[in-house]
Amino acid sequence: MLFRSFHDSAKDIILEWLNSFSAKTEDDLLLVVTFLEDQIEKLTLKYENTMDLNWYINRMVENFRNSDSAVKTIPEIGTIIKLVD
Numbered sequence: 001m002l003f004r005s006f007h008d009s010a011k012d013i014i015l016e017w018l019n020s021f022s023a024k025t026e027d028d029l030l031l032v033v034t035f036l037e038d039q040i041e042k043l044t045l046k047y048e049n050t051m052d053l054n055w056y057i058n059r060m061v062e063n064f065r066n067s068d069s070a071v072k073t074i075p076e077i078g079t080i081i082k083l084v085d
Contacts, residue, residue: 019059023063033060
């Protein structure tokens with residue numbers, strides 16, 4: 001019986017690394033997004049599907065936005081609002 005690795009290709013491994021790195025902090029997310037946008041520009045002349053990287057960028061941003069899934073209570077939200085005013 002042949003077992004397949006969790007990673008079917010080097011692309012999968014690299015994407016997992018970029019996803020993990022982009023989820024750490026907002027600065028790391030910006031670094032990864034900037035890196036991928038630069039790669040889109042560099043690779044566009046050689047490859048036709050480079051715009052597919054935008055899908056990965058969008059997923060990373062959405063995953064980062066959802067990383068703080070802890071729901072704040074009404075009193076906590078009230079305290080935050082008072083601090084903003």
